[in-house]
Amino acid sequence: MAHYPLNHPLRPLYRLLAFLAAAYLTLFGAIGVGVTAGDPLFHRGGDWVLGLRTNPATAWVSLLLGVVLLVAVVVGRNLYHQVALVLGWALAGFAMVVMAVIQTDANVFNFSMINVVVLALLGLVVLTAGLYGKIGRPDDEAAR
Template sequence: MDFRDELPVDHRLARVYRIGAGLCGVVLLVFGCLGLTDGLAFFSTTGERVAGLSSNGLLSLISIVTAVVLIAGAVVGGNTASTINIVVGTLFVLSGFVNLALLDSGANVLAFRIPNVIFSFVMGFVIATFGMYGRVSGNLPRDNPYWRHRHPETAQRLPAGEVHGPAPRPGIAGPAR
């Protein structure tokens, strides 16, 4: 079974995924370009301040590559953008934890400082939230394409006027008729 086959393809949530990937990609692209134009040392563990964060050439390059991936996801759109947002957001959060452990050590090859760690956590959660929006929840509305795809029999039986309410929770009876 292919994961892509399990997801609805054409839905209005694709705009949210595209906007999120595009905006976060542009922010990272600007940060990376500012770092590279400053001529930062590539593997400096102390780093230089760029846009309020510590950076070196390697972090600038990684930021640009990540930005290109996010912007490509925004161009492709749909479930691809959502999946890219979730993966990149998760990697940002993991990077925050790893680099938090490496602060003030010789292994801090990305020249992270506490503001970088906080930025990594915040940006990771923002990117992942854009990717998960309307896709991951225990109480998706019945007109949500992901809910409809996961419950095709129930979705087909719903009267036309009842598609906008929240999905019934398993084991909880609906309103009496």
């Protein structure tokens, strides 16, 4: 079993970083939904939002993931720890998969290389926040 630090002193800073990442995903998704309204779901057009290429599928997925992470950060506790770990790994892993198919027809999310870089960075920020977000009782910490 992995050892995650309990009650890390920089936990509020990491939680703020996770909140900012979630806010960016939510904002990107919300603006993207508006900009790509009326386009087919997997449209391969030239729509750009906040410096990233998008289509309706990308916008809706970003909006959904951003809202899920925002809710987890606001609720806090160990829910935030678990959600941030899962979403961090998922975002970073998805960035690598998209990078492998970026020049093919499998790029249904209309990503460019800048999308991959931003997605990987967001994934690593959220993952790091999740790693240091675990909380527990002080006696639990002493027992470890």
